[in-house]
Amino acid sequence: MRQQKQKTFISYDGCQLFYRYWPVIDSNTNQPKAIVIFHRGHEHSGRAAHLADELNLPDYQIFAWDARGNGQSEGERGDAPNFATLIKDANCFIEHIMQEYNLRQEDIAIIAQSVGAVIASAWVHDYVPNIRALVLGSPAFSVKLYVPLAVPGLKLLYNLKGNFFVNSYVKPNLLTHDLERATSFTKDPLITRPISVRLLLDLYSVSDRVVKDANAITVPTQLLVSGSDYVVRRKPQRQFYDNLGTQQKEFHILPGFYHDTFGEKERKFAIDRARRFIIGCFANQLCVPSLVNADLVGYTRQEADNLTMPPSGLIKPIYWKFIKTNLKYASKLSDGIRLGFDTGFDSGSTLDYVYRNEPSGTSKLGRFFDYVYLQSIGWRGIRQRKVHLEELLKLAINRLYDQNYSVDLVDIAAGHGRYILETINQIANKPNSILLRDYSDINVLAGQTLIEEKGLVNIARFEKGDAFNREQLAQLSPKPTLAVVSGLYELFSDNQLIRNSLSGLAESIPEGGYLIYTNQPWHPQLEFIARTLTSHRDGQPWIMRRRTQREMDQLVATAGFKKITMRIDQWGIFTVSLAQRIR
Template sequence: MRQQQQKTFTSHDGCQIFYRYWPAIDGDIQPKQAIVLFHRGHEHSGRIAHLADELELPNFQIFAWDARGNGQSEGERGDAPNFATLIKDANAFIEHITQEYSLRQQDIAIIAQSVGAVIASAWAHDYTPNIRALVLGAPAFRVKLYVPLAVPGLKLLYNLKGNFFVNSYVKSGLLTHDKQRAESFNQDPLITRPISVRLLLDLYSVADRIVKDANAITVPTQILVSGSDFVVRRKPQKQFYENLGTTQKEFHILPNFYHDTFGEQERHIAIERARRFIIGCFANQPNTPSLVNADLVGYTKQEADNLSLPVKGIVKPLYWKFIKANLKYASKISDGIKLGVETGFDSGSTLDYVYRNQPSGSSKLGQFFDYIYLQSMGWRGIRQRKIHLEELLKLAISQLQKDDNIVNIVDIAAGHGRYILETINQLANKPDSVLLRDYSDINIRDGQNLINELGLSHLVQFEKGDAFNRQQLAELSPKPTLAVVSGLYELFSDNSLLRESLSGLADAIPKGGYLIYTNQPWHPQLEFIARALTSHRDGQPWVMRRRTQLEMDQLVMAAGFRKVTMRIDQWGIFTVSLAQRID
């Protein structure tokens, strides 16, 4: 029997998370290897503690957490601010154990069940960890709610009355044929039966996104499906498997298994398959696919190509004509939509308008249209991206100052530069210099006005420049120690442009300097944007090619930067990353 240790770590927002740790039987084996366990919804790490011995992997360290709001961890029972908070907790957990126990990500395998499997797969999708294997038992990509129209009904009630809690209908008899384990479930005081509707609805939303975009997950993955599962649906599990972006994947249906895959009476079958898969993955060398040419071949390129084609049929062309006619009408009375039509919905002027978030129009109806426009998910994501940009700007500036380095900032496509200027205005200890650059005369004019308005003309300069000209960037003066590229690379599909830009920044930034860059790995309204909105580039349709986070990170790494940390909004649309110059 392994010796269990009980510990806690502090997550990203200060929440104390409880976890169990089982050291390897032979702790001298190098490199150190680890299994991380994620329990199912409503439960806690004690419910999967039996796996520490039953896996029969004595030379692996094993970790299992109590998710926020469950078991012995802090947080309101059965609740979290959103599902993204749990995903971010998972990232903080992995960061903690890699640092505390001297582990490498590539020496970690994940075993996760039910809701825990959704957390683990979403983490693998969003944060692109270089882990060795992912084993998912009965992933809860779609919970069976037997009441007709349950989800629309819950959404309506949530919008009317705010957050509230519902009790799980799942009884122990629907989880396992193991009578002893079923009884322990009934008697366990740490089981959390209520779940907030906010979290439940968010689970549906995140799971839908991850299933649709599973091609972005390149970690070797095994899915163990309970054959007689009354709790979750099988169809999304199969769709997830079919969409996975790894060639090393397995899909097993376990006949007569109830939902508690790793707690069933015949669980040795599931455990043996998980053990064999993990051993096999560790026997192979880590093999992350190269995506630096995904602009030429890959599923996001195919997606963008399809969006650039004319709409076929009779109904769809009429539908998009109707949508564009409505936008044209709205642009006459809504200031935000009018600005988008005139300058492009991806222009610096539109971005600054979205940041300000003050609905405006020529009438009450126009103001209402403007409010709806500004509250679209994409623009909410943009404003969250601004918050994350400011957070990482402060972090990088602080670290440079802590190391007694000069802080010379450059933003190579600043738009109006609002996020940098407002961040600098908040700092008691200012950077040494700030250089804003942009290709647009309009952005330079309006950005200079904002500099003057904020009283920063003594510190900040604004000049015209080409963000994709390697020589211009390499010759920046003063030499930047912190470069920012926000909202630029997402607008251009061609990776050769990014290589030129990143190489120029690598030429300019000394070793130890920082790069902040943004990415858009997902957007739920890609077709609407491509069919209805126009770009700043000559009013052409705004067709975007998404880059998976792995593709973007690999391009940055190829230029000589090592990623340090990352932020992502709760919808999974925009990321902001901080990397350090290492060559």
């Protein structure tokens, strides 16, 4: 049997998480390879420890964690602030083992089961790591709750009474035919039977997003699906597989298997397939598809093109006309909706209004409409993006001070510049200079006023400028050591515009300087936005083409920047990334 070591690491928020580590026992290469195991829901790494030997891969390091709130890891049992916390924990875990054990992303393969498979697939989707292989055992994209209308009922109760816990209904003899394993499940003191409703509902939400947008996953992926699974549904697993964006994919149904795919009595059939797939993926050259021309060909382009067409059928045109008519009526009462129709729902003025988040209208009804408008999922994501922007701004400024660089900051499409100026007023070490730019005269005037209100006239100035003009950006003065591009690239489908902008910044930012950029890899209301809201560009429909995170990161890398870290909101809508100029 392989030697096991027990370790811990600290996640992003200080939570200590436990993991098991099995070093290699036979290595013929200088570069180590690794398999990372994500356990089933309610369980822990000890329940997957048998795989370290049964995989029969002696030249691979093997790691298996206890997810937050499970096993020997910290956190309330069966709970987390949201499912995105578990995904971010997973990213911290991978970053930890890469640093601690001298691994690269391409040295890693993932084996994950049930809820762990959802965590792993969402991590691969959101953080786009260049790992070798992803093996998913019966992913819990849709849990069978059996009670009619269980999910809507749980949502209603959650909204009425707040978070509460439910116990797993699953009996051990419905998990596996292996009697010894079923008995050990009953007796294991580290098994966490309750799960919070908050986390359970979030599991459904994240799963729905990942299944629908699985085309963004380009990592070679194998699904091992239990044929007699009483716990999760097969249809979303098949949809996920069909939607996957990689050609290197496999879908295996294992007849008679219960839900515990890698813990079944005949698990050798699953383990043999996983081993063969992983060895094959490592034998192949790492193949990362180029997406820098995804504005011309690809599924996000097709999605955007479809939104330019009138709605089809008899009902949809009437429905969208009804919605838009009601919004027009609401704009007479709600200040925020009226501002959107006046200046564009994607304008700097609208963005500043959303940041302030203070419902306003001509009456109580108008203020209610405004409140509902400001609480829409997109605007909540925008405000969380602001939080992440402020976090990475502070991080980048501290890094520049540590490197003894002058902090000269530029935001090339600042809107009113509120988040930049408010962040600067929160830190003791002010930048040497702040240059805010925008194409809109309205934004320039409002930004100048805000600079005066915030008392930053001695270091900050606002000027009119074109964020896509390469020559203008290349001649910025003083040369910025930190550039910010927030909420801009998401509004324009054409990647050549993005290349022009990034190239100009690359010519201006010295080696070692930083770039903060945002992206919108997902949005649940794309059709609603396209059919009912207008853009700042001559009142045209606001049609957005999503960029997968891989596409956006590749455009940044092509300009000569290396991505360092990333933040993403709990809904997966907006990301904020920090990159450093390397050439």
